Amino acid sequence: MGNDAPSATTNLEEVDYGAVQASPEFQRLRRTHRSFVFPVLGACLAWYLAYVLLASYAHDFMSTRVFGSVNIAMILGMAQVVTTFAVTTWYVHYANKRLDPLAEEIREEIETGDFQKQGAR
């Protein structure tokens, strides 16, 4: 965008954030973020809620012995721990692979002055 200014640092006060927000790159980042975070968190909370409801209202089922004295309640509790670890690992992988590069790209565009307000320079 023909930024001939000698200084490479852009004054962040003069960035047109509305234009950044409307840009297709940013909309893609927003979509990529939300389309992961909302459904995954929703599923995890539903799974947790199901566990709490079972522990509260399905005593007989939860008390079923599986091996030795270990019952279903303990196994489901451990399963909650395992899913928490798994989702954490999954999210980190997703964020490093899909979110960070997009954010990086937009940051660079802003810093090179692509989104300066009209007449700011």
Add this chain to the structure above:
Amino acid sequence: MRHFEAAASTSPGEPWLNIAIFGAFVAVTMFIVFRASRNNKTAADYYAAGRSFTGGQNGTAIAGDYLSAASFLGIVGAIAMTGYDGFLYSIGFLVAWLVALLLVAELLRNTGKFTMADVLSFRLKQRPVRIAAATTTLVVCFFYLLAQMAGAGGLVSLLLGIGDQLGQAVVITVVGALMIVYVLIGGMKGTTWVQIIKAVLLIAGAGVMTVWVLALNGFDFSALLDKAVEVAENPAILDPGLKYGVSDTSKIDFLSLGLALVLGTAALPHVLMRFYTVPTAKEARKSVVWAIWLIGIFYVFTLVLGYGAAALVGPAVIAAAPGGPNSAAPLLAFSLGGPLLLGLISAIAFATILAVVAGLTITAAASFAHDIYASVVKKGKPEPGAEVKVARRTVVIIGIVAIIGGIGANGQNVAFLVALAFAVAASANLPTIVYSLFWKRFTTKGALWSMYGGLASAILLIVFSPVVSGSETSMLKTDAIDFAWFPLSNPGIVSIPLAFLLGWIVSVLDKTPEDPKKQSEMEVRSLTGIGAEKAVSH
């Protein structure tokens, strides 16, 4: 294996040995705090440790902040006494981290500076939102502090054999005074180092005890459970429902507790503030991942330790011991390794309380000095150095309040008290955090209604709950006074949805929309990290 006579009100260990171990810990950490604090100059140094910690260090510190007396003394005691129902605390406290990881941590790091109010007031009207956020921060920190100080009281009575109320009050005062010194000298950097050391000690200590308990049972978890059933003379301690399954009301109470636990973490001001001590959002993400692994592993230990305490010490002995359920973990240590292990584990538990109290105090002080003094009273232009000075004075005041509150709350189960702090945090803070990060139409009025509405409803429902009045086991300790018309002991199931609803309805009805430019800036900054506060280089 040693047995502790429940009838004796004296300490099972050697009080002087306990004091020596504890004194050594204080000396070592004090030295580290002194060294770490030499570079404390600016507000960013004092509140955010110059944003210079790595993800791994900060994650360990988060675990140190989070694994409070509630997690160690409280959960082990709850599992030993009420069996499986106590384990819900562990699961809830852990799953809650997914909300923090997926929704809050990175976006918060990108948009804020020192406190939760920085983020909440970013695109709304500064003054009213800041005051509201600082108020909820102070109240949540106060509830959390109460729980920690109550744990300190119970632990001391067990360790030093101090049974009388006056003696315990003196020791709570000493703990409070020590904490004030740590925070005054060390600021966030010193506090963070104390958290890191304590997290390592706590997880290692719990790990050793877990392996030991399992080894005594031939590494057969099922055999340990059988033994717990035998000693407790109650097979129901393995199944859910022992505490919360007795009536329809108590089942709903269990749901309410579960909801408060899972939604509270991402709204705890002292946890949120930790995300500012790292240089970037990516390090914030890394620190949450570290924290989740450490915390998760620790909570698996609590299951073994809880049933271990039931099997090796027995619920009857624990109930009769000074400190009640909170003494299950130290008593288990005594039964495993005698006075020396009791001394070590208790010193770790003490360190836990001290470190968490320090973290809470610095959060509350930062919120008061930064949000109320610097931003509201001085309109964002405090004299140089004045803000940190005010923060230090606030530390002393909060310390004194915590000491008085701790003496009052002495004897309650700590995990239970912390769950109340979680309910207050989830009601007062979470809706506004989520809406301001993700919902364009959110307005100042919506934020104020949601925060004050959530805070007031949570607190009123606690005041009128069976926790405060109506029975011998309530805070008033008599059944003569009974104003407990709200049947649940945790208000979460009512106050959290109410706060979400208030924020939504009031924003939708609000005819004065917020500045769309600020919303654009906040969304762009939160997702890309542009313009985020950088690390301080010395």
